[in-house]
Amino acid sequence: MNAPDNPFRFDAAVAAAADRVEAKVVAWRRDFHAHPELGNREVRTSGIVAAHLRALGLDEVREKVAVTGVVGVLRGGKPGPVVALRADMDALPVKEEVDVPFASQVTTQWNDQECGVMHACGHDAHTAMLMGVAEVLAGMRAEIPGTVVFVFQPAEEMPPIGEEGGAKLMIAEGCLANPKVDAIFGLHITSIHTTGKIGYRSGPLMASADQFRVFIRGSQTHGAMPWRGVDPIVVGSQVVMGLQTIVSRQVNIAKEPSVVTVGVFQGGVRNNIIPDEVKLEGTIRTFDEGQRSEIHAHVKRITEMIAASGGAKAHVHIHLGYPVTVNHPGLTEWSLPTLSRIAGEGNVGVVDKVCGAEDFSYYQQAVPGFFYFMGCTPPDKDPQTAAPNHSPRFYVDENCLKLGVKTLSGLSLDWLAANSR
Numbered sequence: 001m002n003a004p005d006n007p008f009r010f011d012a013a014v015a016a017a018a019d020r021v022e023a024k025v026v027a028w029r030r031d032f033h034a035h036p037e038l039g040n041r042e043v044r045t046s047g048i049v050a051a052h053l054r055a056l057g058l059d060e061v062r063e064k065v066a067v068t069g070v071v072g073v074l075r076g077g078k079p080g081p082v083v084a085l086r087a088d089m090d091a092l093p094v095k096e097e098v099d100v101p102f103a104s105q106v107t108t109q110w111n112d113q114e115c116g117v118m119h120a121c122g123h124d125a126h127t128a129m130l131m132g133v134a135e136v137l138a139g140m141r142a143e144i145p146g147t148v149v150f151v152f153q154p155a156e157e158m159p160p161i162g163e164e165g166g167a168k169l170m171i172a173e174g175c176l177a178n179p180k181v182d183a184i185f186g187l188h189i190t191s192i193h194t195t196g197k198i199g200y201r202s203g204p205l206m207a208s209a210d211q212f213r214v215f216i217r218g219s220q221t222h223g224a225m226p227w228r229g230v231d232p233i234v235v236g237s238q239v240v241m242g243l244q245t246i247v248s249r250q251v252n253i254a255k256e257p258s259v260v261t262v263g264v265f266q267g268g269v270r271n272n273i274i275p276d277e278v279k280l281e282g283t284i285r286t287f288d289e290g291q292r293s294e295i296h297a298h299v300k301r302i303t304e305m306i307a308a309s310g311g312a313k314a315h316v317h318i319h320l321g322y323p324v325t326v327n328h329p330g331l332t333e334w335s336l337p338t339l340s341r342i343a344g345e346g347n348v349g350v351v352d353k354v355c356g357a358e359d360f361s362y363y364q365q366a367v368p369g370f371f372y373f374m375g376c377t378p379p380d381k382d383p384q385t386a387a388p389n390h391s392p393r394f395y396v397d398e399n400c401l402k403l404g405v406k407t408l409s410g411l412s413l414d415w416l417a418a419n420s421r
């Protein structure tokens with residue numbers, strides 16, 4: 001009956017186990033939602049995760065990976081490869097405005113500022129779903145042909161200034177190495193789809209996100225006598241316009257889109273003083289690592305040359321953020337039948353690229369990885385107008401959680417079955 005490569009063989013067991021665990025997943029999600037913690041501060045959350053994994057009898061539970069991360073290892077009863085599943089655990093410095101009984105009342109300090117804390121990106125749901133997956137799979141361990149690694153990651157939304165954290169540090173601290181992971185899956189819930197819908201994309205899915213900071217140094221003088229100095233405000237304005245020509249004139253937009261935005265322009269104290277210096281800050285988004293470094297070079301060259309043409313000096317600092325989130329084409333293709341089978345054919349579709357960034361990209365640089373979106377807007381609401389992720393009004397329809405448990409369980413089991421011998 002159950003041939004090793006029969007992709008349907010786990011479906012009934014997963015569906016039944018997901019039904020059984022659903023109420024717990026909802027309860028965990030509400031608990032995390034009421035007690036959100038910022039990046040690298042997920043102490044309570046990771047404690048609950050680790051205790052749960054231990055109670056399930058996982059073969060290994062490692063805590064304090066990348067500050068507050070947890071890695072759980074479940075060895076199946078049959079030989080096979082290693083698949084990893086990832087959930088992020090951190091919340092955002094956002095003051096919650098959703099009217100639910102478990103709304104967050106938490107306030108804290110973030111980079112020296114008082115702020116509210118809210119799971120405004122849905123990482124509470126991700127963590128709860130992966131705990132549910134661990135329970136589903138632990139209950140089937142004798143049947144599992146290989147090993148499942150559960151990666152509960154802190155600080156996806158960036159650690160506090162001056163700290164390291166997130167996926168990059170999880171990898172540096174061995175979450176893909178021990179045991180050696182062969183493929184990784186992850187998901188993100190999103191307001192732009194309704195519950196039950198899954199969005200995917202092969203190749204580049206989410207952008208790289210780098211920050212730049214430019215200091216343009218002129219020479220201070222009286223506003224009535226500009227010829228006595230060098231005006232960094234005029235030079236800075238020319239730089240802003242020059243930077244607009246990168247995407248419009250210098251990058252092959254037929255290959256991939258990109259964005260260069262200046263979001264900060266600071267300088268001057270008074271109407272009749274030309275200041276010494278101005279500061280610009282901006283963000284660079286790309287969907288191709290080659291274009292990413294090309295744009296960095298353009299930003300540097302344009303800024304320095306325009307400054308020189310006005311007799312000013314420019315210093316350009318580019319701070320590298322997350323790389324492009326690239327879904328492995330083969331693994332993406334491979335995943336689709338499983339997703340369609342579990343979610344229903346008409347509920348799985350291709351989505352547009354997203355100019356936001358995700359540090360799941362680091363895992364994908366190390367091993368083949370597939371990251372997909374799952375809708376969390378109630379079916380009677382319009383996802384076009386629903387409050388987006390990161391909004392203080394971001395709302396999660398908890399009916400979506402079971403689909404997350406089933407798809408992550410199904411993808412990992414199918415992948416192990418297909419790749420074991």
Ligand SMILES: [Zn+2]
Binds near residue numbers: 157
């Ligand atoms: Zn987010």
Ligand SMILES: [Zn+2]
Binds near residue numbers: 121122123156188
């Ligand atoms: Zn997120």
